[in-house]
Amino acid sequence: MTQIRDPQLLRQVAKRIKKLRAENQVTQDMLFHKTNIHIGRVESGKINISISTLNSICNYFDISLSEFFFELEEEKM
Amino acid sequence: MTQIRDPQLLRQVAKRIKKLRAENQVTQDMLFHKTNIHIGRVESGKINISISTLNSICNYFDISLSEFFFELEEEKM
DNA sequence: CCCTGAAATGACATATACGTAATATTACGG
DNA sequence: CCGTAATATTACGTATATGTCATTTCAGGG
Numbered sequence A, B: 001m002t003q004i005r006d007p008q009l010l011r012q013v014a015k016r017i018k019k020l021r022a023e024n025q026v027t028q029d030m031l032f033h034k035t036n037i038h039i040g041r042v043e044s045g046k047i048n049i050s051i052s053t054l055n056s057i058c059n060y061f062d063i064s065l066s067e068f069f070f071e072l073e074e075e076k077m
Numbered sequence C: 001c002c003c004t005g006a007a008a009t010g011a012c013a014t015a016t017a018c019g020t021a022a023t024a025t026t027a028c029g030g
Numbered sequence D: 001c002c003g004t005a006a007t008a009t010t011a012c013g014t015a016t017a018t019g020t021c022a023t024t025t026c027a028g029g030g
Helices: A007-023 A028-035 A039-043 A051-060 A065-075 B007-023 B028-035 B039-043 B051-060 B065-075
Strands: none
Touching (some): A007 A039, A028 A039, A028 A051, B028 B039, B051 B065
16 A cells, blocks of 8 residues: 555665775675675665664664765765 | 664664654654554564655654664664 | 543554575676 | 676565554543
8 A cells, every 4th residue: 555665765775885885895795794684685776674774784884874874865866 | 593673773763753753743643644654563662664664754754864863873762 | 430532552464574595697807 | 718706686485564453551631
């Protein structure tokens, strides 16, 4: 009934994470071994991840959730 | 295997939303009729909501996701 | 006391995130 | 061209968020 996923938001989140990985030269596999998160699925933009999962990702990159979204909003990705 | 939910984060999110509702004098039912989200469950702190759902909540209160988390982090709720 | 609105809690079905694994595709260095 | 690393994509089972509804608890006003 209600729209569960927000495609635009998911694309923005995917892009933000890709950028974080690129900046930190982290492969999907490296991130997976530390967090057990299959980031490829998230980066596909088709997965509506939970806040706990996103928090784990932010912890890995040593940024806060507010920082994650602040830059996402700034860039209007 | 991996811990999916982050109980502390979920409690913080719950508290942040309760506060938003109180500040704006919004009942659970009012929010439900606009967003179709049963916020009571979220405020119980047992639900690991998705980013799209949280985004809908933020939209309702007319704040950004970064603002949502910024205050959450400030208050160390 | 009641009554009412609000919140909290529970149950159940469905959709989907997540855990796990495999395969395919792409990009690059040799 | 080949081999390798990285990414992208797919599939499947399980756990759980979400949709829907009902019940219970609670606080305040009459």
